[in-house]
Amino acid sequence: MDNFFHVRTIDQVFDLIPEFPRVDTETVSIEQARDRVLATDIVATEDLPDFPRATMDGYAVRAASTFGATESNPGLMTLTGSIGMGQKPDFSIGIGEAARIATGGMLPEGADAVVMIEYTDPMDDDAIEVYKSVAPGTHVVGVGEDFSKNEILIPAGKRLRPQEIGLLAAFGFQTAPVYRKPRIGIISTGDEIVPIHELPEPGKIRDINTHTLSGLVASAGAIPVSFGLVADHFEDLQQTCVRALQEMDMVLVSGGSSVGTRDFTIQALSAIPDSHILVHGIAISPGKPTILARCGNKAFWGLPGHVVSAMVVFLKIVNPWIDHIAGMTQQVPGKWTIPAVLTRNVPSVHGRTDYIRVRLFEQDGARWAEPILGKSGLINTMVKSDGLIEIGMNTEGLNQGTVVNVELFS
Amino acid sequence: MDNFFHVRTIDQVFDLIPEFPRVDTETVSIEQARDRVLATDIVATEDLPDFPRATMDGYAVRAASTFGATESNPGLMTLTGSIGMGQKPDFSIGIGEAARIATGGMLPEGADAVVMIEYTDPMDDDAIEVYKSVAPGTHVVGVGEDFSKNEILIPAGKRLRPQEIGLLAAFGFQTAPVYRKPRIGIISTGDEIVPIHELPEPGKIRDINTHTLSGLVASAGAIPVSFGLVADHFEDLQQTCVRALQEMDMVLVSGGSSVGTRDFTIQALSAIPDSHILVHGIAISPGKPTILARCGNKAFWGLPGHVVSAMVVFLKIVNPWIDHIAGMTQQVPGKWTIPAVLTRNVPSVHGRTDYIRVRLFEQDGARWAEPILGKSGLINTMVKSDGLIEIGMNTEGLNQGTVVNVELFS
Numbered sequence: 095m096d097n098f099f100h101v102r103t104i105d106q107v108f109d110l111i112p113e114f115p116r117v118d119t120e121t122v123s124i125e126q127a128r129d130r131v132l133a134t135d136i137v138a139t140e141d142l143p144d145f146p147r148a149t150m151d152g153y154a155v156r157a158a159s160t161f162g163a164t165e166s167n168p169g170l171m172t173l174t175g176s177i178g179m180g181q182k183p184d185f186s187i188g189i190g191e192a193a194r195i196a197t198g199g200m201l202p203e204g205a206d207a208v209v210m211i212e213y214t215d216p217m218d219d220d221a222i223e224v225y226k227s228v229a230p231g232t233h234v235v236g237v238g239e240d241f242s243k244n245e246i247l248i249p250a251g252k253r254l255r256p257q258e259i260g261l262l263a264a265f266g267f268q269t270a271p272v273y274r275k276p277r278i279g280i281i282s283t284g285d286e287i288v289p290i291h292e293l294p295e296p297g298k299i300r301d302i303n304t305h306t307l308s309g310l311v312a313s314a315g316a317i318p319v320s321f322g323l324v325a326d327h328f329e330d331l332q333q334t335c336v337r338a339l340q341e342m343d344m345v346l347v348s349g350g351s352s353v354g355t356r357d358f359t360i361q362a363l364s365a366i367p368d369s370h371i372l373v374h375g376i377a378i379s380p381g382k383p384t385i386l387a388r389c390g391n392k393a394f395w396g397l398p399g400h401v402v403s404a405m406v407v408f409l410k411i412v413n414p415w416i417d418h419i420a421g422m423t424q425q426v427p428g429k430w431t432i433p434a435v436l437t438r439n440v441p442s443v444h445g446r447t448d449y450i451r452v453r454l455f456e457q458d459g460a461r462w463a464e465p466i467l468g469k470s471g472l473i474n475t476m477v478k479s480d481g482l483i484e485i486g487m488n489t490e491g492l493n494q495g496t497v498v499n500v501e502l503f504s
Numbered sequence: 505m506d507n508f509f510h511v512r513t514i515d516q517v518f519d520l521i522p523e524f525p526r527v528d529t530e531t532v533s534i535e536q537a538r539d540r541v542l543a544t545d546i547v548a549t550e551d552l553p554d555f556p557r558a559t560m561d562g563y564a565v566r567a568a569s570t571f572g573a574t575e576s577n578p579g580l581m582t583l584t585g586s587i588g589m590g591q592k593p594d595f596s597i598g599i600g601e602a603a604r605i606a607t608g609g610m611l612p613e614g615a616d617a618v619v620m621i622e623y624t625d626p627m628d629d630d631a632i633e634v635y636k637s638v639a640p641g642t643h644v645v646g647v648g649e650d651f652s653k654n655e656i657l658i659p660a661g662k663r664l665r666p667q668e669i670g671l672l673a674a675f676g677f678q679t680a681p682v683y684r685k686p687r688i689g690i691i692s693t694g695d696e697i698v699p700i701h702e703l704p705e706p707g708k709i710r711d712i713n714t715h716t717l718s719g720l721v722a723s724a725g726a727i728p729v730s731f732g733l734v735a736d737h738f739e740d741l742q743q744t745c746v747r748a749l750q751e752m753d754m755v756l757v758s759g760g761s762s763v764g765t766r767d768f769t770i771q772a773l774s775a776i777p778d779s780h781i782l783v784h785g786i787a788i789s790p791g792k793p794t795i796l797a798r799c800g801n802k803a804f805w806g807l808p809g810h811v812v813s814a815m816v817v818f819l820k821i822v823n824p825w826i827d828h829i830a831g832m833t834q835q836v837p838g839k840w841t842i843p844a845v846l847t848r849n850v851p852s853v854h855g856r857t858d859y860i861r862v863r864l865f866e867q868d869g870a871r872w873a874e875p876i877l878g879k880s881g882l883i884n885t886m887v888k889s890d891g892l893i894e895i896g897m898n899t900e901g902l903n904q905g906t907v908v909n910v911e912l913f914s
Contacts, residue, residue, distance in 0.1 A: 124700075128719045142883075145706055149810075149881055179736065180696035182706035198696045198809065200707035240882045248887070255913055256719025257886035260811060263700045263715035264883060286590030286608045290534075290673045296555055296592035297610035305673035309538045309666025326589065399608065400559075401670060430842050430864065430890075430912060454840065471559055472650045473552075473674060476667035477658070480840075502840060503665055 101375035103487065104447050107386065107411060110372055115391050116421045117274045117343055124262050127254050129315055130272035131421040136247045141238035142264055145182075146201040150233040153192040153214060153222065154205035157230040168215070168223040177202065192222055201234060208233035240264075251423030253315075273421035276316040279338035280307050283349035283359070284399060285326045302401050302473060303348040310408045311346075313504045314416045332362040339366065339389050343419060346412065349399040359396045363387045369394070377446040377487065380470040381407040393419075402470040406449050406482065409503070431499035432481070434463035440492045442485040451479035452500055463498050479503070511785035513897065514857050517796065517821060520782055525801050526831045527684045527753055534672050537664050539725055540682035541831040546657045549675055551648035555592075556611040560643040563602040563624060563632060564615035567640040578625070578633040587612065602632055611644060618643035650674075661833030663725075683831035686726040689748035690717050693759035693769070694809060695736045712811050712883060713758040720818045721756075723914045724826045742772040749776065749799050753829060756822065759809040769806045773797045779804070787856040787897065790880040791817040803829075812880040816859050816892065819913070841909035842891070844873035850902045852895040861889035862910055873908050889913070 119133035148154065154177065163169035176194035177183045186203035187193060193202055201208075210233065213226040241247060247265065248258050254270065262270055282304045290300045304320050311318035321338050324331045331347075338345045347359055363369050366389050373386035380403035385396030395412055397404040434454055442448040452463040463483060468475040481502040485492055492498065529543040558564065565581065573579035586604035587593045596613035597603060603612055611618070620643065623636035651657060657675065658668050664680065672680055692714045700710045714730050721728035731748050734741045741757075748755045757769055773779050776799050783796035790813035795806030805822055807814040844864055852858045862873040873893060878885040891912040895902055902908065 124715060125718065128722055143709060147709075147881070149879055179694065180705075180708045198694065198709075235879060235881050239879075240884050256716045256723060257815065257883060257913070259719045260712045260716035261883050261887055264710055264712045266700050266703070266710055268701055284589065284608065290676050291678055293676070295590075298590045299553060299557075299608075300674055300676055302670045302674045305534060306666045306670035308535065309669045312538055313666060405667065432840050433843060469559055469645060469649075471557070471645050473667060473671050474650050477671055503667070 101377050101382070102373050103377050104411065107373055107376055108414070110386070111415060111418050113388060113391075114393055114415070114419055117276050117419055119271055119421075120274050121269045121271055123269055124259050124267060127262070127270040127272060128256065128259055130254055130270070130275075131315075132248055132250050132252050132254060132258075133271040133273050133421060134250050136262065136267070136270070138241045138243050138245045138247050139265055141243050142240040143235055144237060146206075146237055147235045148195045148197055148199045148201060148208045148233060149235055150208055150210045151196050152208045152210045152212075152233065153224070154187060154195045154199075154201045155192045155207055155209055155224070155228070156187055156189055156204055157207040157228050157232065159190050159192075160207070160209060160224050160227040163224045163227045165225045168225050169227075170217070171222055171224055173220050173222060175202075192224070206230040206234065249423075251421055253422060276343040276416055276420050277319055277341070278311045278316050278416065279319050279321050279342035279345040280304055280311070281321045281331075281334055281338060281345065281347045282323045283326060283331060283347060284323075287323055287349065289323055303397075303399070303404050306401060306405055306473075307346055307348060307397075307408060310405065310413070311416070314413050315420060316416050326358055328358050328361055331358050332365050335362050335394070336366060339392055339394065342392070344392055344416065345389075345394045346397055346408075347395065348397040348404045359385060363389070363394060363396070376407075376411070378407075378410070379443070379446055379448050381410075381449075382446075384411070398470075400470040401473045402451070402476055405476060409482065409501075410449060429501065431501050432461070433497050434461040434500050436483075436492055436494055436496045436498050437462050437464045438494050440465050440467075440485065442489060442491045444490050445487055447487050448485040449482045450485065451475050452481060452483055452498075453478055454480040454500060463500055476503075511787050511792070512783050513787050514821065517783055517786055518824070520796070521825060521828050523798060523801075524803055524825070524829055526829055527686050529681055529831075530684050531679045531681055533679055534669050534677060537672070537680040537682060538666065538669055540664055540680070540685070541725075542658055542660050542662050542664060542668075543681040543683050543831060545660050546672065546675075546677070546680070548651045548653050548655045548657050551653050552650040552674055553645055554647060556616075556647055557645045558605045558607055558609045558611060558618045558643060559645055560618055560620050561606050562618045562620040562622075562643065563634070564597060564605045564609075564611045565602045565617055565619055565634070565638070566597055566599055566614055567617040567638050567642065569600050569602075570617070570619060570634050570637040573634045573637045575635045578635050579637075580627070581632055581634055583630050583632060585612075602634070616640040616644065659833075661831055663832060686753040686826055686830050687729055687751070688721045688726050688826065689729050689731050689752035689755040690714055690721070691731045691741075691744055691748060691755065691757045692733045693736060693741060693757060694733075697733055697759065699733055713807075713809070713814050716811060716815055716883075717756055717758060717807075717818060720815065720823070721826070724823050725830060726826050736768055738768050738771055741768050742775050745772050745804070746776060749802055749804065752802070754802055754826065755799075755804045756807055756818075757805065758807040758814045769795060773799070773804060773806070786817075786821070788817075788820070789853070789856055789858050791820075791859075792856075794821070808880075810880040811883045812861070812886055815886055819892065819911075820859060839911065841911050842871070843907050844871045844910050846893075846902055846904055846906045846908050847872050847874045848904050850875050850877075850895065852899060852901045854900050855897055857897050858895040859892045860895065861885050862891060862893055862908075863888055864890040864910060873910055886913075
């Protein structure tokens with residue numbers, strides 16, 4: 095029962111991540127692979143390009159033939175042919191020879207540069223004048239200049255962006271090995287909550303957390319599966335948790351802001367075979383009453399019932415957890431923070447990490463972060479905000495004018 | 505034919521946006537509404553909450569009853585009942601009275617504050633001692649404190665994040681009116697290009713642009729539809745363009761880096777009834793040979809064939825165009841730029857806007873942007889980069905140490 099009363103720091107919670115294995119992998123078409131996490135290193139099967147390509151319209155030449163050519167002293171070159179797009183030239187280029195080539199065309203044997211058409215003049219059908227000398231490699235992409243055979247194209251653990259999808263296409267990969275999207279079960283609890291299609295009686299409110307958490311799970315690249323609303327009833331909650339844990343890779347229970355419901359969640363977890371309560375309380379605000387259990391090798395989260403608290407705990411703790419089991423090893427680009435100047439003082443308590451909702455705006459050439467303060471049950475504070483700032487455990491508040499780092503909502 | 509030779513600035517191109525109408529709207533379930541663009545203002549149909557709710561476990565009281573209560577001089581209060589979760593109390597609270605309440609519970613008539621359980625002690629079944637005085641409103645969310653009836657909850661044109669989905673749920677909206685996702689046709693051209701399932705003969709390469717552009721379109725929240733590869737053949741290209749324009753909201757043709765193909769695209773466009781070439785050449789690098797036509801009321805883009813050029817033109821010009829026809833009126837959060845220090849000098853040409861690929865990294869407590877230079881045909885430069893920086897038309901290069909604003913790839 096020790097864990098019940100020992101509040102962990104956020105770093106201590108993250109130390110537990112390696113206890114949880116990654117989901118398994120699958121193969122998807124590259125059309126379906128965007129934003130998926132690559133499961134194995136992808137290696138170049140050939141050079142890219144595997145022939146020298148022109149990057150400008152002009153003439154393929156041996157560069158040495160042009161040395162010394164200027165506007166006042168042009169070089170005369172013999173036209174040996176014209177290179178069709180997508181065709182391998184059936185002739186070669188020697189000193190003093192040139193062949194018409196278009197952007198993307200394959201250089202003939204013997205040619206090592208392209209003179210742009212702007213720097214040439216046709217003399218007759220068989221000769222051109224060249225007004226500029228070019229170095230070897232000019233306006234050419236050489237063999238393997240983009241990627242060399244056997245080079246790692248994309249490392250395992252990377253989320254695939256459109257450019258990585260294009261790179262797979264360039265090498266003819268029609269499919270990619272990726273981690274399966276984690277399936278995340280969502281359970282809402284509370285006798286005061288009704289589904290959104292019901293009219294709440296006085297004293298009841300509609301279920302918000304199922305919908306905010308489903309959206310956050312989907313934004314995290316995982317698959318949300320709602321297990322519906324469960325009243326504050328031990329057996330119902332326990333049965334729903336067991337079913338969700340069987341079918342899902344991770345389970346989120348939200349609600350239980352009241353002591354009674356919290357007790358039910360702990361009881362339900364404790365009654366599940368092979369379950370260990372790892373965390374009961376985290377030194378953060380909002381979100382202190384968060385529960386983390388390991389059931390088998392799956393994470394089970396008890397999130398606070400207040401809508402803001404549940405969202406903040408998801409964004410700051412559960413989302414990185416999903417990234418981990420989803421196989422991600424690299425920084426997500428969207429996680430780069432935005433520096434901004436705080437518009438007012440923000441108090442904070444020593445010994446816990448505070449997350450403050452802020453609205454970003456630009457004014458007088460500067461970027462400002464305006465704290466959106468308010469109770470953690472008020473969803474308007476999240477709707478008005480663009481992201482979160484963090485106030486560390488050893489900091490007692492931040493002063494107006496401090497430059498803070500804003501992590502944007504996605 | 506004037507437009508053929510008049511290169512536009514990027515600002516002049518954006519001045520054309522209002523000529524293009526928005527797509528029509530549809531109704532989707534809120535489960536499907538994440539990242540969609542709201543089509544009409546959503547207004548609060550009631551107060552949220554519509555009853556006063558406790559935000560802590562404790563006792564509902566009339567605040568005035570507690571005034572003067574301290575640890576050394578506690579106030580004695582009569583217990584009048586206990587409030588069940590999700591139930592409307594059938595009693596009221598007078599001066600000197602208190603009722604047990606849990607977080608989320610409905611305050612009884614007459615109560616205006618909650619005393620946390622930590623500041624009370626039970627005397628017997630009928631009375632408690634209170635050790636702290638509370639102000640009216642303490643630990644209570646008042647009627648309409650989150651949102652008031654008739655207030656605009658979410659304005660039209662806003663992309664719906666998880667918190668906006670939750671807000672719709674809070675008011676019982678099961679569906680939301682949103683703009684339809686624009687359908688964007690993608691055509692690749694070039695005699696040297698083969699589909700990725702074919703083995704390229706010498707001189708040919710696989711189709712990359714269809715795949716990078718499809719990914720970018722999907723990341724922009726629209727639906728990519730590939731119309732396949734078209735060889736450099738006027739009639740084939742023209743027929744495919746006509747079909748794509750009939751079925752799609754916008755069409756992208758990529759390829760045509762060579763003069764011949766460019767001519768085909770212009771010819772194909774000119775032969776389409778009710779088509780006007782608005783732009784032929786933009787003062788940007790990479791991406792200068794971009795074409796924009798209006799066909800009926802749809803935008804038709806001729807993008808450069810080089811993979812980097814096509815991606816940059818998409819990100820900097822086509823993507824905002826899609827946002828416009830998709831109904832978006834608000835800044836996308838992800839478009840906030842990241843300041844970073846340039847690691848080396850970057851040259852640039854006066855009179856055009858340059859976009860430089862950069863890799864972001866942190867070192868020595870600073871955030872750095874390393875330019876990833878390279879030919880615009882090399883996809884490795886996009887794979888190594890995290891985003892783009894812009895060098896304005898009137899700037900001739902940037903010096904090492906300059907703070908630049910990085911727009912991240914999504």
